[in-house]
Structures are given as C-alpha cells and as structure tokens.
Amino acid sequence: MSIIDGKALSKEIRKDVKKQVASLTEKYGKSPHLVVVLVGENPASETYVRMKHRACERAGIRSTAINKSSAISEKELLDTIINLNEDPDVHGILVQLPLPEHIDANKVINTIEYKKDVDGFHPMNIAALQIGTQGIVSATPKGIMTLLEHTGIEIEGKQALVIGRSNIVGKPVAQLLLNKNATVTIAHSRTRNLEELSRDADILIAAVGRPKMVTGDMIKEGATVIDVGVNRVEDKLIGDVDFESAKEKAAHITPVPGGVGPMTIASLLQNTLECFEALQKEA
Numbered sequence: 286m287s288i289i290d291g292k293a294l295s296k297e298i299r300k301d302v303k304k305q306v307a308s309l310t311e312k313y314g315k316s317p318h319l320v321v322v323l324v325g326e327n328p329a330s331e332t333y334v335r336m337k338h339r340a341c342e343r344a345g346i347r348s349t350a351i352n353k354s355s356a357i358s359e360k361e362l363l364d365t366i367i368n369l370n371e372d373p374d375v376h377g378i379l380v381q382l383p384l385p386e387h388i389d390a391n392k393v394i395n396t397i398e399y400k401k402d403v404d405g406f407h408p409m410n411i412a413a414l415q416i417g418t419q420g421i422v423s424a425t426p427k428g429i430m431t432l433l434e435h436t437g438i439e440i441e442g443k444q445a446l447v448i449g450r451s452n453i454v455g456k457p458v459a460q461l462l463l464n465k466n467a468t469v470t471i472a473h474s475r476t477r478n479l480e481e482l483s484r485d486a487d488i489l490i491a492a493v494g495r496p497k498m499v500t501g502d503m504i505k506e507g508a509t510v511i512d513v514g515v516n517r518v519e520d521k522l523i524g525d526v527d528f529e530s531a532k533e534k535a536a537h538i539t540p541v542p543g544g545v546g547p548m549t550i551a552s553l554l555q556n557t558l559e560c561f562e563a564l565q566k567e568a
C-alpha cells in the first residue's frame with residue numbers, strides 16, 4: 286500500500302509554477318495577477334483566501350483580495366467583476382464561494398470572463414471539459430487527476446466510482462475520468478447500492494462531506510482511493526474515507542489532510558499561469 290503524498294507533489298508543482306512564472310515574467314515584462322473577490326465574513330472562506338494569497342506570493346504571482354461587505358447588491362458585485370474582466374492587468378478572477386443568499390452565484394460565475402475564470406466554473410469551461418477540448422479545469426478535480434497520474438496507475442478501461450455529484454468536484458472529476466477512458470459511475474444521496482458499486486471500483490473518489498463514510502469493507506483489494514472530503518470533527522480534519530480500514534485494502538490512498546487539499550491550491554496556481562500565458566499570447 287502506498288500513501289499518495291499530495292503535500293510533497295504540490296510542493297513540486299509549486300516549484301515548477303514559480304520557475305515558469307519567472308520565465309514568463311521576463312518574456313512579457315509583467316507578472317501574472319490573480320484577483321480574489323471575497324463577499325462577507327465567513328471564517329472558512331477567509332482562511333482559504335489567505336492560503337491562496339500566500340501560495341501566489343511564494344510563486345511570484347501577484348494576488349489582490351477585494352473584500353466586499355455581505356450587504357453588497359448583486360448589481361454592484363457584477364459591476365466589480367465586469368471591471369476586472371476589462372482590466373488588462375488582471376489575468377485571473379476568483380470569486381470565493383459561498384456567496385450571501387441574495388446573490389445568484391450562477392449569475393456571478395457567468396459574468397466572469399471565461400478566459401480569466403481560474404476556478405473553471407464558467408459554462409464555457411464546463412462545456413470544454415464535456416467536449417474534451419482545451420479549457421480551464423476546476424482546481425480540485427484537476428489536482429485529483431494529477432494525483433492519479435502521479436501514482437502511475439492506468440485509468441483507461443478501469444471501473445471508476447465517484448461518490449458525490451457537485452458541480453465543483455463530483456461532476457467534473459467524473460468527466461475527466463471519462464475523458465481518460467475510465468468506465469465511470471457517479472453515486473449520490475439517492476444511490477441505493479453504494480456498497481456494491483464501491484466494491485467494484487478500481488478507482489474510488491469520495492467527495493461527499495460525511496466523515497469516514499467509506500469503510501475498508503467497501504473497498505476493492507488493490508483499488509486507488511482518493512479522499513476529497515474535509516470534515517471538521519472536534520477540531521480535527523477528517524476525510525470521507527475511514528483511512529485506517531481503507532489502507533488495508535487499497536493499493537494507493539490519499540490521506541486527509543495532506544492529500545487533495547494541497548493539490549487544489551497548486552492547481553489554482555497552474556490555472557492562473559495558464560490564463561496569463563493565453564491572454565499574453567492573444568494580446
């Protein structure tokens with residue numbers, strides 16, 4: 286059994302991004318610039334924004350946080366985004382979710398210029414993923430695919446089970462696995478035979494948000510298990526997979542923390558770099 290070390294791999298990626306940032310900065314005479322928009326005061330969101338900011342700084346990517354009060358109107362927020370879309374000195378735009386209830390998150394996402402959509406949530410990027418053409422792939426699913434590639438396992442022809450069908454993790458990762466020729470099943474809260482499906486899966490991705498719901502007896506011998514879940518239980522971070530029992534069956538498994546989480550940030554840096562380069566080539 287091998288533990289997939291997302292922390293170490295993310296470090297390598299960040300080092301590589303830093304090198305590329307330096308060389309592109311020299312080539313284009315400016316450095317990539319990511320703007321993160323945060324609405325309201327959600328402590329978890331504030332932590333994520335701080336982590337993204339720090340990671341950008343270390344990689345040589347300029348990063349600006351725009352903090353808006355939760356009382357901001359939808360129109361005002363959309364205008365802020367339109368201004369960022371039009372600003373040639375901004376290469377990546379990320380609106381930290383969740384947004385207050387009076388703001389339609391879909392409208393906000395649709396307003397972001399898709400070429401600056403580092404989160405890969407814009408319908409244009411989702412469509413590119415679906416068709417299998419070049420687009421910006423959302424950071425967590427992209428990080429998961431990088432982790433899988435790193436294990437060296439073959440994806441083609443394998444049975445993959447994705448538990449969870451959210452727009453930000455489950456659906457895009459299922460599509461990416463399908464694009465790599467896996468046979469993909471997506472399970473969700475109404476799935477009736479989850480245990481049976483799990484025991485058949487060569488690749489199992491758990492993205493649910495329920496601590497330790499996937500136990501060792503649900504895992505096929507020799508499977509690759511990616512645990513996306515981040516659940517805070519008594520001040521500890523716990524995954525969706527019961528690591529102790531699962532590691533007895535899996536050939537490769539990610540820990541929580543130190544698996545998917547750090548890969549998400551590394552992939553965001555890659556996306557910012559990709560957006561920057563594509564925009565410079567167009568200019």
Ligand code: NDP
Binds near residue numbers: 450475513515516546
């Ligand atoms: P959502 O709450 O949006 O989606 C959860 C999914 O799990 C839904 O599709 C839901 O089904 C499904 N589900 C709920 N209960 C069950 C069940 N009993 N059996 C099978 N499926 C079930 O969550 P996210 O996709 O946003 O996040 C999932 C987890 O990943 C969370 O713990 C989150 O914190 C973590 N996460 C981690 C990231 C990282 O960087 N490490 C990034 C993003 C998320 P239905 O659609 O039917 O309701």
